[in-house]
Amino acid sequence: xxxxxxxxxxxxTVFGLAMFGLASNAMADNPFIQTYxxxxxxxxxxxxxxxxYSGNDEGGSFFTMHGWRVSCTTDMVNWTDMNTLIxxxxxxxxxxxxxxxxxxxVIRRNNKYYYYVTVESTRGxxxxxxxxxxxxxxxxxxxxxxxxxxGPNWDYIDPTAWIDDDGQAYLYWGNPKLYYCPLKENxxxxxxxxxxxxxxxxxxxxxxGPWIHKRxxxxxxxxxxxxxxxxxxxxxxxxxxxxxEYKGVIMPSAEPGAAFTVHSGIVDFKGRSFFFYHNQRRVAxxxxxxxxxAVEEFKWNPDGTIPTIRMTDDGVTTPIKxxxxxxxxxxxxxxxxxxxxxxxxxxxxxxxxxxxIKNVGAENGCVYLTxxxxxxxxxxxxxxxxxxxxxxxxxxxGKGGKMELHLGSEKGTLLATMDxxxxxxxxEHSFDVxxxxxxxxxxxxxKQGGFDFDYWYFESEKTAVPQEPFKGKAFAIPGIxxxxxxxxxxxxxxxxSFSDRDAENHGTSAFRAEDAPSVDLYKKGADSxxxxxxxxxKGEWLEYTVDVAEAGDxxxxxxxxxxxxxNFSVSIDGEVAVEKxxxxxxxxxxxxxxxxxxxxxxxxxxxxxAGKHIxxxxxxxxxxxxxxxxxxxxxxxxxxxxxxxxxxxEQSIGSKxxxxxxxxxxxxxxxxxxxxxxxxxxxxxxxxxxxxAGYNAGVYMLRGKxxxxxxxxxx
Numbered sequence: 049x050x051x052x053x054x055x056x057x058x059x060x061t062v063f064g065l066a067m068f069g070l071a072s073n074a075m076a077d078n079p080f081i082q083t084y085x086x087x088x089x090x091x092x093x094x095x096x097x098x099x100x101y102s103g104n105d106e107g108g109s110f111f112t113m114h115g116w117r118v119s120c121t122t123d124m125v126n127w128t129d130m131n132t133l134i135x136x137x138x139x140x141x142x143x144x145x146x147x148x149x150x151x152x153x154v155i156r157r158n159n160k161y162y163y164y165v166t167v168e169s170t171r172g173x174x175x176x177x178x179x180x181x182x183x184x185x186x187x188x189x190x191x192x193x194x195x196x197x198x199g200p201n202w203d204y205i206d207p208t209a210w211i212d213d214d215g216q217a218y219l220y221w222g223n224p225k226l227y228y229c230p231l232k233e234n235x236x237x238x239x240x241x242x243x244x245x246x247x248x249x250x251x252x253x254x255x256x257g258p259w260i261h262k263r264x265x266x267x268x269x270x271x272x273x274x275x276x277x278x279x280x281x282x283x284x285x286x287x288x289x290x291x292x293e294y295k296g297v298i299m300p301s302a303e304p305g306a307a308f309t310v311h312s313g314i315v316d317f318k319g320r321s322f323f324f325y326h327n328q329r330r331v332a333x334x335x336x337x338x339x340x341x342a343v344e345e346f347k348w349n350p351d352g353t354i355p356t357i358r359m360t361d362d363g364v365t366t367p368i369k370x371x372x373x374x375x376x377x378x379x380x381x382x383x384x385x386x387x388x389x390x391x392x393x394x395x396x397x398x399x400x401x402x403x404x405i406k407n408v409g410a411e412n413g414c415v416y417l418t419x420x421x422x423x424x425x426x427x428x429x430x431x432x433x434x435x436x437x438x439x440x441x442x443x444x445x446g447k448g449g450k451m452e453l454h455l456g457s458e459k460g461t462l463l464a465t466m467d468x469x470x471x472x473x474x475x476e477h478s479f480d481v482x483x484x485x486x487x488x489x490x491x492x493x494x495k496q497g498g499f500d501f502d503y504w505y506f507e508s509e510k511t512a513v514p515q516e517p518f519k520g521k522a523f524a525i526p527g528i529x530x531x532x533x534x535x536x537x538x539x540x541x542x543x544x545s546f547s548d549r550d551a552e553n554h555g556t557s558a559f560r561a562e563d564a565p566s567v568d569l570y571k572k573g574a575d576s577x578x579x580x581x582x583x584x585x586k587g588e589w590l591e592y593t594v595d596v597a598e599a600g601d602x603x604x605x606x607x608x609x610x611x612x613x614x615n616f617s618v619s620i621d622g623e624v625a626v627e628k629x630x631x632x633x634x635x636x637x638x639x640x641x642x643x644x645x646x647x648x649x650x651x652x653x654x655x656x657x658a659g660k661h662i663x664x665x666x667x668x669x670x671x672x673x674x675x676x677x678x679x680x681x682x683x684x685x686x687x688x689x690x691x692x693x694x695x696x697x698e699q700s701i702g703s704k705x706x707x708x709x710x711x712x713x714x715x716x717x718x719x720x721x722x723x724x725x726x727x728x729x730x731x732x733x734x735x736x737x738x739x740x741a742g743y744n745a746g747v748y749m750l751r752g753k754x755x756x757x758x759x760x761x762x763x
Contacts, residue, residue, distance in 0.1 A: 077383040077429065078363030079340035080127050081119055082331045083408045088151035088206075088257070088311040089324040089341035094184055097122055098317045100324060100341055101154050101163075104133065106147075107338045107403035108396040113149045116165065118185060124322070124343075125367040125429045128381040132410045134186030137167055140177050141194035145170055151206040151257060151311055154184070155235075157217070158725055158742040159554075162235045163188045164197070164207035164219060175199030176207050176221055178236050183550065191236045198242055203227070206311070210260040210288065215744035218288050223256030226269070228289065233744060234724055243289075251294045253281050257311040260288070266352055270298065270312055277301040277308040280325060282354055295353055298323070303359045305329025307339045314354075318368050321346055323357050330361065333390050333403040370432035370487055374508070374539055379417045379442075379501040380408055383429040383489075386458060389419045409500065413549060413587075414474075417501040420449075425458045425493040436485035437506035440464050441478045445471050446499035454491040455483065463490075468499045481506065513538040515545040515591070522595035522660055526602065526681045528689060531581040531665075531674040534590040536563050545591045554583045570673070572645075582644065582673040584614075589666040594679075596656040601683035605651045607691060609634060610672035611642045618654065619664045626652045631672045640715055641751075642726065644673050649691055653683050716741075717749040724748070734759045 079086075085105035092099050099120040106112045115136035119127045137144035148168030155162050161181045169175040175196040179188035198204055198221070207221040209231070217231040219238070226245040229238035247254060257272035266284050269292055273281035279301040283292035299312070305327050312325040323346050326339040334340050344357050345364050371377065385407065392401040409418040417426070440453060440463075448470035455461040464481045484506065492501075517523065518533040535545035548566040557569040557579045567590075568583035581590065604618065606629060613633035618626040629650050634643040665674070678689045716724045716738070727737045727750070734750055738761055747760045 076361045077125065077427070078344075078359075078361055079327065079329075079331055079334075079342040080363055080383070081341045082385040082388060082405075083119075083129055083380070084117055084405050085331070085334065085338040085403070086117065086119075086341040087113070087307075087326050087339040089313060089326060089343075090151075090153040090208075090259075091313045091315040091317075091322065091324045091343075092154050092156070092184075093315055093317050094156065097184075098124070098315065098322075099130070099154070099184055100127075100343075101152060102326075102341050103149060103151060105338045107333070107335065107401065109337070109398040109400035110396075111150070111337055112147050112396065112402060114147050115149050116152055116163070118154075120184070123367040123369050123371060123430065124317070124320075124345075124364045126371055126381050126383050128378055129408050129415055130185035131187075131415055132408060134181075135163055135165065135179050135188040139179065139188065140167060140190045143170055143175070143190075143194045143196060144168060144177060148174075150174070153208050153259075153313075155209040155211065155217075156184070157211060157235055160235070160725075161186075161188070162191070162209070164209050166205045166207065166221075167196075169196065169200035171200050173200030173202045174204045175201070176204055176219070180236070197236060198227070198229070198238065206257045208259050210262065212262070212288055216288075218260070220258045220260055220269070222258070224254070226250075226254055226258055226271075233718065233746070245290055245292065249290065249292045249294065250283060253294060254283075257309075259311075259313045261314045262288075263316075263348070264352065268314070268354070270314060270354075272310045272312075273297075274301060277306065278310045280310050280312045284352075297356065298354050299325060299357050299359070303327070305359065308336055309339075320368075321348060322364070325359075327359060329359075332388055333392075333405070335403075338403050367430045370430045371428060373431050373433060373437065373490075373504075373506040376503050376505050377428070378415070378503050379426070379492075380415055381428065382426040384427040386425045386427075387421065387423040389421060389424070414502060419497075420494045420499070420501065421497045422494060424497065425491050427458075428490045428492070430487060431490050432487050433484045433506065434486075435508070435510050436483075437481045437508045439478050439507045440466070440481045440484075440504060441476055441507060442466060442468070442504045443474050443476045443502040444468050444499045445474045445502075449494065449498040450496040451501075452493045452495055453481070453484075454493055455488050456491075457489075458491045458493050460491065470499075474502055478507075507539075513543060515543050515593075517593040522593040525594045525596040525656060525679045527679060529592055529594070529677045529679075530579075531590070531676055532557075532559055532567075532569055532579045533592075534564070534567075534581075535593055535662075547587070547589050549585050549588055572675075578675070580673050580675045584616075584667045584672050584674070585670045586667050589664050592663045592665075592677075593660060594656075594663055595660050596658050598681070599656060599658040600681070602654050602656055603651055603680045603682060603685040603687075604654050605649050605678040605680065605687045605689075607647050607649055607675040607677075608672055609644045609647045609675075611636075611644055612671065614667070614669040614672035616672070617666045617668050618652070619666065620654065620656065620661050622662075622664075625654045625663075628668065631669075638751075647673075647675060647691055649687055651687065654679075714750040716743070717751065718746075735761050 086102035090101045101118045103113045104115045115133035118130045121127045144167035150166035152165035163179040176198040178191045178197045180191040181188040211217045220228040229242045232239045253273040255272045259270040261268040270282045272278040280299040283294045285292045307328045323344045328334045331340045389406045391404045394402045406419045451466045453464040463484045466479045515535045515538040523529045537545040555568040555570040557571045570582045572578040608631045610631045614631040634646040727741045
C-alpha cells in the first residue's frame with residue numbers, strides 16, 4: 049500500500065544514467081563501455097565513485113572525434129552513462145574546429161571540475177583548452193572565453209593534470225616532446241612560461257599521451273611509446289618536474305586487438321589499483337578510429353615498479369561491492385550490452401562510413417536507453433537479490449514492446465516477462481518476478497522494441513519498508529516543521545520521502561548523511577547550529593508526515609531565500625493544495641554577490657481533514673533555500689512566528705536572529721584583482737571558509753555586502 053495514506057501519483061520528472069554488456073559468459077565484460085566508442089580513457093576518483101572521461105570516436109578514414117563523454121561506477125563492474133556529449137568543440141567560442149576533439153582529462157578543485165582537452169585550433173595547429181563545470185557530468189563551459197590555455201602548436205596534444213600534496217597543480221602534454229607548466233590557483237592559466245622536459249632521460253621511448261600519477265613519494269609518468277604501433281611505457285621521478293628515469297614497458301604493442309595508438313591512465317580506488325587503456329576489439333564496429341575503453345586490475349611490485357599488464361576479455365573480475373536492486377537502478381547502468389544499434393548512414397569525404405552507436409539518449413537531465421531493437425540486451429553484474437523479489441518496476445515511454453528478465457545469460461532462467469504498454473510520457477509499470485534471489489547476473493532482453501527505458505528496481509514484501517516521520521511521530525498541525533526534518537525514507541515502491549537530482553550533498557551539513565546523503569543541507573547561524581535545505585532545483589521534492597488536530601482552513605507559511613527568485617508547489621496526499629508559492633528574489637546591494645541569506649516569509653491557504661497526511665513540497669523552479677514551515681489555524685491567519693521573532697527555540701534554531709545576518713557569500717579575488725570564486729561564511733571566519741573551500745595558503749581579497757577584507761591563510 050502506498051504510504052498507508054491516499055495514493056500518491058508518480059512524479060512526472062525522472063532522471064537517469066547508463067551502462068551495458070555484450071558477452072553471455074560469466075564475465076568477459078572488457079571493454080567496459082559499449083554504448084559509445086571511447087578512446088583515451090582518463091579515470092578520476094570522486095569519493096565513492098570512479099568516473100572514466102573519454103573522447104567520442106565516430107569512425108571514418110581518420111580520427112573523427114566529436115566531443116567528450118563520461119561513464120561512472122561505484123563497483124568497477126557496472127558502468128553508468130552520465131550523459132551523451134558533455135563538451136564539444138563548438139562550446140569553445142570559436143577557438144576549436146569541429147571533430148578534432150582529442151584526448152583530455154578532468155580534475156576537481158574548489159568544488160569545480162576542470163576539463164583540459166585537446167582541440168584543433170581555428171588559428172592553425174593543436175591547442176590545450178580548458179572548460180569548467182559545477183558537476184562531474186557537466187555540462188562544461190569554456191573557462192577562457194575563446195582563448196587557449198596553451199598553443200596553438202602542432203605538438204600540443206593529450207593534457208594530463210595533477211594537484212600535488214602541497215596544493216600546487218601541474219599540467220603536462222605533448223607529442224613528440226613532454227611539455228609542462230605549473231597552474232595558477234584558478235586552474236585555467238599557466239603560472240609562468242611553458243617548459244619542455246629533458247627528453248634524453250626517456251631513451252627515445254616517449255611519443256605522446258602522458259598520464260601523471262603519484263604513489264608514496266614517487267611520481268610516475270605513463271605514456272604511449274615507440275611509435276606506431278605504440279606500447280605503454282613509464283618513467284618515474286622524485287619530483288613532479290623530473291628528471292625522469294625510464295623504467296620499462298607496462299603494456300606491449302603486440303597485444304591481439306590492440307589499437308595502433310594507445311592512451312592510458314592509472315588510478316587507486318577503494319584500496320585497489322586499476323590500469324585504463326583503449327583497444328579496438330569485441331565491441332561491434334570497433335577499429336582503429338572507433339576505439340573502446342578497457343580496464344585491468346593490477347598489483348604494484350614490492351619495489352614500487354609497475355608489472356607488465358596484458359589485455360584481457362574479463363577486465364575486473366571481482367566487484368568492489370554487489371549491486372542493490374531494491375534501490376533505483378538506471379537502465380543505462382550495465383556491465384555489457386548486446387546487439388547494439390549502429391548508424392553507418394553517413395560517409396566522410398573519402399567515402400568511409402562513420403560508425404555511431406545510437407542506444408543512449410538524454411534530455412532535461414534524464415539519461416535513458418533508446419533505439420532498442422529485438423535481441424538488444426543489457427547485462428547487470430553481481431546483483432544481490434537477497435531472499436527474493438516479488439515485483440520488478442520499470443519506467444518506460446514510447447510505442448510499447450516486450451522485454452524479458454533472465455538470470456545468468458541472455459538465454460538463462462526466465463525471471464520476468466514485461467509487456468510494456470505504450471505511453472507518451474515516462475510511466476512506471478510493475479511486473480511479477482519469480483526465482484530472483486541470492487547474488488547473480490541479470491539480463492534485460494528486448495523481445496519487441498519501440499520503447500525507451502529509464503530505470504528499474506525490485507520490490508518484495510520481505511524488503512519493503514514504509515517511510516516514517518523523522519522523529520518517529522507525525523508533526524502536529526498547527527505547528528512548525530523544520531525543512532531538514534523530512535520523513536525518513538523507506539524501501540520499495542512508493543516509500544521514498546525525497547527526490548534529489550544528483551547523489552551529492554553540495555552543502556556544509558551532514559545532518560541527514562545516514563538516510564538522505566544526496567539532499568543539500570547548509571549550516572547557518574553564528575554558531576552554525578541552524579540547518580536549512582538549500583541548492584534546491586526544479587523537480588526535487590520533500591515529504592513530511594503530519595497529524596492534523598482539527599479539520600478546516602489553515603495558513604501555511606514558509607521561510608525561504610532565493611538570489612534570483614523561484615517557486616514551489618504543495619500537495620497533500622498526492623492532491624495539489626498550493627499550485628505555486630512564489631519565492632521573492634533577495635535584495636542585493638552588490639550584483640556580483642549572490643544572496644541566499646535574506647529570508648522572506650511566503651504564505652498560502654490550505655485545507656486539511658483531521659488525521660494523518662503526507663505533505664509534499666515540490667520545486668517548480670531552480671535555486672532557493674527553505675528553513676522551516678509554520679501552519680497556523682484559520683484562513684489568512686497571521687504568522688505567529690515571524691522572522692527575527694521566533695519564539696520556539698527548539699523548532700527555530702537560533703531564535704530571534706534575523707536571517708540576513710547568519711551567513712554571507714563573498715567574492716574571492718587574488719592580489720592582482722582576478723576573481724577566483726565565491727565562498728559562503730556560514731558563521732565561520734573568512735580564513736576558515738577559504739580553507740574549507742579548498743583555497744591554498746596565501747593572501748586573498750574578499751568583497752561583498754559591507755565587506756572589503758584582506759585575508760591571509762597561513763600554511
